[in-house]
Amino acid sequence: MKLSTTSQYAIRVMIFISQNSDIKIFHAKEISEKLSIPYKYLTKIMSKLVEANIITSTRGREGGYSIAKKSVNIKMIDLVKAVDDSLHDTTCVLGIGLCNENKKCALHDEWREPKESMLNMFCNTTLKDVSEEAS
């Protein structure tokens, strides 16, 4: 019961970028080393974030990645959706295709609250929220 590694990486990368707003451009190598994410795996994820207009990239020498919009306008759910949408199949906890209010799986009612709590968290939490917290 966890986010995909890909989603976890995407979130960690964006928090890192957001927390270092003094840096204007980030290189894949740098992010990879700082966050211990395999370089080639990271660049694949970055491309997805670029495609989703969360990150802008500059190619060539002196190029790199930078954040495309204010962190207050980036929700956690956006990050997950951009890379693999691993939250999408949280719909039915028993993985039953046809499970909805009319035709409920056995755990449907019990699962409602945890599911909503989880989805609400991802929908209502912004990158700014989590980047500002102390540790």
Added chain:
Amino acid sequence: MKLSTTSQYAIRVMIFISQNSDIKIFHAKEISEKLSIPYKYLTKIMSKLVEANIITSTRGREGGYSIAKKSVNIKMIDLVKAVDDSLHDTTCVLGIGLCNENKKCALHDEWREPKESMLNMFCNTTLKDVSEEAS
């Protein structure tokens, strides 16, 4: 963000058995067909439920599986723990090894409520609860 297929199967099997209390012994073939779970995969899961004392098995002709205790005494969490404990790594949503109250990951506080809601559901819901519900 979902339970493993193995856990989903285990839960569905136990609900099926619990909801058909008129049947005293279940055969792998029968369960497999009724729930569309691959036969050989199912028998592996059944063995784990047997090992966890949730199911008792009788070998040989006229053998089969039956429930080992009252459904009110079987919690959802027991089923998941018996087969692969895929709930265990719900601990840190960002998959960071060292994440706890003292050394929090960036999403730690936001994740607390969804996580607890989910764990509470699995810990407080019994097989009886979910087997009695209509659909």
Added chain:
DNA sequence: TTTTAATTCTATATTAAAGTAGTAATTAAA
């Protein structure tokens, strides 16, 4: 006692996610 129907054990195959490798394209500095 043999046969049959069941679970159990061990090994193998398939699939999807995670991770790696190499080359192409781009761009600024030298």
Added chain:
DNA sequence: TTTAATTACTACTTTAATATAGAATTAAAA
């Protein structure tokens, strides 16, 4: 204009979960 530093693209490899196969074991019925 060449070189160096960067991202982008395409293909491959590895790993873990899922799924399958076959033989061994068990025990009741015939």
